[in-house]
Amino acid sequence: MATYTTNYNLHQWAAENPFLRTDFNGDFLKIDTALGELAAERALIPDLSYNVYNLLLQNEYDGKTTGQKRGLLFDGFRTLEGVAQRSSALLHDGKSALVLHRSGQSDVGWGYSGNEEKAAGRSHTAVGGGLWTGLTYRIYNNVQYASTTEVHYTVQVDGKTVLTGTQRSPSAPVGSYCEDTLTFSQALPVCAGTVCAVTLETNGSFFTPGLDSAGTALGGTFHFTPVTGTSASLTSVTYALPACGGLRAWVRHTGGTAALAVKQGSLQHSLTPAAQRQTVNLQGAACTESEFTLSQALTAGDYAVVLTLSLGESDTSAVYDYGVLLR
Numbered sequence: 164m165a166t167y168t169t170n171y172n173l174h175q176w177a178a179e180n181p182f183l184r185t186d187f188n189g190d191f192l193k194i195d196t197a198l199g200e201l202a203a204e205r206a207l208i209p210d211l212s213y214n215v216y217n218l219l220l221q222n223e224y225d226g227k228t229t230g231q232k233r234g235l236l237f238d239g240f241r242t243l244e245g246v247a248q249r250s251s252a253l254l255h256d257g258k259s260a261l262v263l264h265r266s267g268q269s270d271v272g273w274g275y276s277g278n279e280e281k282a283a284g285r286s287h288t289a290v291g292g293g294l295w296t297g298l299t300y301r302i303y304n305n306v307q308y309a310s311t312t313e314v315h316y317t318v319q320v321d322g323k324t325v326l327t328g329t330q331r332s333p334s335a336p337v338g339s340y341c342e343d344t345l346t347f348s349q350a351l352p353v354c355a356g357t358v359c360a361v362t363l364e365t366n367g368s369f370f371t372p373g374l375d376s377a378g379t380a381l382g383g384t385f386h387f388t389p390v391t392g393t394s395a396s397l398t399s400v401t402y403a404l405p406a407c408g409g410l411r412a413w414v415r416h417t418g419g420t421a422a423l424a425v426k427q428g429s430l431q432h433s434l435t436p437a438a439q440r441q442t443v444n445l446q447g448a449a450c451t452e453s454e455f456t457l458s459q460a461l462t463a464g465d466y467a468v469v470l471t472l473s474l475g476e477s478d479t480s481a482v483y484d485y486g487v488l489l490r
Contacts, residue, residue, distance in 0.1 A: 237486040252392025254352045262354045262481045264292030267389020278378035279371035285381035286360035293387040294350035300383040301373030304335035312370035319360040399468040407489035410457040419480035424469040444483040
């Protein structure tokens with residue numbers, strides 16, 4: 164007579180025990196039922212690794228960065244500290260995204276009128292990618308002698324003051340304008356939708372900024388260097404990782420396509436696209452989440468993440484974050 168297993172009461176035959184086909188069928192039915200129940204229970208368990216990735220990204224956005232983990236690499240691009248190299252076409256939006264543009268932002272001018280005021284401002288919303296390098300303006304001399312004057316400037320990007328200072332403009336003929344150019348101490352990256360604003364103020368009521376041709380705002384020209392591309396990549400800083408049986412990764416982005424790889428020295432392993440879904444990033448904006456896998460085992464060593472964006476038919480593409488989990 165057969166004995167039975169402890170958990171599922173399956174037959175355990177000795178060499179001398181007779182057995183029947185119905186005994187086998189009964190055992191297999193028990194096994195199939197147990198595995199089905201296990202699969203149903205596992206489906207109810209959340210993907211904890213994915214949740215950990217999102218939790219760490221949310222902590223980063225909230226200023227509670229805990230640093231990279233040996234089993235998880237992630238970056239939400241609040242800063243560029245985690246980026247070792249990137250294509251020049253890939254611009255940081257100053258918030259939490261890197262953006263690739265098909266079209267660039269060129270110089271924008273508004274002309275001049277004969278109206279003046281002590282302080283004058285001007286804003287422009289960028290229509291493409293570029294580097295904002297400075298502006299050209301005019302100062303009107305309303306006194307009876309030629310003299311230089313101090314021009315105080317405030318430069319803002321998306322409402323945040325990024326540059327302030329004073330420039331001494333050259334002498335203007337009495338009763339006339341002198342044109343001058345302010346070159347920023349650093350080029351400021353701008354993406355489509357970035358609001359660029361400047362306010363100029365002179366040190367006296369007799370020297371005033373020239374207004375635009377409508378006489379309603381600062382006149383002159385904003386100078387931009389266009390930055391465009393159809394594909395771009397970034398490489399993260401290097402992290403020491405343990406050996407693992409493979410990788411699972413996610414990239415949240417909009418427009419075009421994203422590709423992911425990990426690099427160890429000169430050896431690069433491309434991850435395989437697994438799935439896509441429409442979701443929102445951690446700021447609540449609609450985006451695509453692309454999932455990737457690597458089934459190949461990796462030895463312990465120093466690794467970097469390589470992320471590539473391609474526009475395809477899109478005009479812009481932005482990447483908001485990525486997470487790579489070791490398996």
